Amino acid sequence: MASSEIIDAIRDVRKDDIIIAFMGPTGVGKSYFIDLLTGQTGKRAGNTLKSVTTGIQATRVRHPKYGTRVVLVDTPGFDDTTRTDMEILTMISDWLTKTYKNRDVKLSGLVYLHRITDNRMAGTPYKNLRMFGGLCGDNATSRVILVSTMWERVDPVLGATREAQLQQEFWRGLIEKGSGVDRLQRSHKDEAWRIIGKMVERLDEREKVLLQEEIVDLGRQLNETEAGRTLYTDLQKLLAEQKATFQSLVAQVEKSDNPILKKELQKEYKKIQAQFEATFKQVDKLKISLGRRIRMFFFTKKARAKAIKIAEEEQDSADTCSPHADHDKTSTNPFPRPRAIKFATSEPDEVKQTHIPSPLPNIVRRVRVSFLVVSVAKNAYGKLKGGEYKNSASVRNLLFDVVRTSVKDVAGVAANLSPSDAQLLVDYLDTVLREEGDLTQGDQNRILRLLSKVVASQDVIPKYYQLQPIPLQAKSKKSGTSGAVFRGSQDNSVCVKVMKSEHRSEEFIRELIFWAHTSHDNILPLHGAFFKQDPTRLALVSTWMDNGNLEEYVKATKDDQDARLSLLSDVICGLSHIHKLDIVHSDLKGENVLISHEKRALIADFGASHISTATASSKTSSAIAFTWNFAAPEMLDSLNQGRRPKKACDIWSFGVLTLVEGAFAQDAVRKGGMVTTSYIRVVWKFSNEAHYRT
Incomplete structure (x- = not known):
């Protein structure tokens, strides 16, 4: 066989295989990690917002010592873009139970991945960790490695602080039961094999996970397992949030005098309604009848393993929509912890009694930002007629309405825009700052602050400043912490500051925005920017000053x-x-x-x-x-x-x-x-x- 090949995850696995499963949220890098191990980087990992792994996918890889016995299993994360959480749990459960029941296959190891760039442990990362603790169980935790990824995208000091808190709080239950901790710091095949090397060497040490024991050995249904009950609790909470959103949206639609905003709110209402119905169906499938619960209490044998308890999640707020969101003003904690949410424990028909803070303000912001982008896309701004800039008054008023509420909240919503919509918004904000001379100082500062946050979170720059690449002299004139300074090779009057590959691109892009919008006789003029060699190394262009500094x-x-x-x-x-x-x-x-x-x-x-x-x-x-x-x-x-x-x-x-x-x-x-x-x-x-x- 070749160095690796994709196999049937159930039919083609053997009892003596060294099987390592990769789990974690969507987009954390599971497929990319496996690509590194197989030496086929980019084959499976995606660059889009959609999930790459839509089903259980097994890859048999050739090992220099153990031949073709190593099997790497990629699993989809919860909050998948194409499947419900119930479908994901059912898929993982079917694979685990069928391989164990029919072939007595047990796992040699589990690799749980977490993005170190996440600045809060809430929402999707927290849900995936809870589900992992429920399906893994404490008997298999010694087979687990908790791996943080994307270290090249975060400040090392901040990353180490986040990692320490993960170990002390959220990963504590797993670590105390024997789980290991590691980092994928380099995108290299040797680094990936180093991390799973100990698992491979302990080939004779295998363990069934809690979900396999519950379904196969104890004969439980999926909704009766720890993982099923964990998902049930999470879906109840989601159902309560959606119900509260319903009520708030209805009130907002009724009192809105703006017909355009009212129409957008009605669209949002229909979207939430569809989500509510889908969530309710999942909850209904996981519901255990009263009679079944009584029989389980008196007659069902308890599992040998126990679920791993995970620390309470941090509550999401409007300020935490983006990974580049500001931290709490009174704490240096890298995962600021507001008052923890108490999860609902009632049945779906009792959910209305659970008090959940309304997420309406964030929905209204999302509607307004979305409408602003739509208006921009319809050419409501930026039309040059005879060299004169024209801006729609309605779009301008909407912009002021957006930025005068809360720049940080709006920036958090804008961070979740698609790349094309983000580019439209960035170009529009930049044009307003450049072309409209009657802005108040306050509005100008708010728009500049919003623009700096959006470009940093989306890694996009206004098209107005984009230049064609400029040939540079081979040797840099100066070098600093973030970049090196070159002179142009064909035009030595040009000065180019090139970002170092290890530097974070969002900081360089933010510098571009600040520099571009501080035009003054005593500020060095910025001519524009271009990407050097790859789309992550930005170069800023100005005039070379022969008199030096x-x-x-x-x-x-x-x-x-x-x-x-x-x-x-x-x-x-x-x-x-x-x-x-x-x-x-x-x-x-x-x-x-x-x-x-x-x-x-x-x-x-x-x-x-x-x-x-x-x-x-x-x-x-x-x-x-x-x-x-x-x-x-x-x-x-x-x-x-x-x-x-x-x-x-x-x-x-x-x-x-x-x-x-x-x-x-x-x-x-x-x-x-x-x-x-x-x-x-x-x-x-x-x-x-x-x-x-x-």
């Missing part, structure tokens, strides 16, 4: 103090502009201030920048980038407490800049000496007054 310029010239004061005045002017946009630069220093051909100072490098508003979270889960000698004292505290730098931190950095590069240079500061607050205030006031005199 402020630090280099001061060392190379002997300008008098008045000339240097003019440069500092330029910095104040540029900094004041970005502060009016509620943007904090966060890393102001001589290296990030370039000198133009006209000897004017231009602020550059917005890689560490962020939006700072009264409603924006003061906490961040990302690593805080700054330069020690230019950092305000409170930024050192922010390292430990996860606080975002404020505008005052930029002013402190400016004060240090005047000492190091300006008219009052002191060797002590060059060597990391202390800077006094009174000095910075004096320099800021003096320089600011000098700017307005010119």
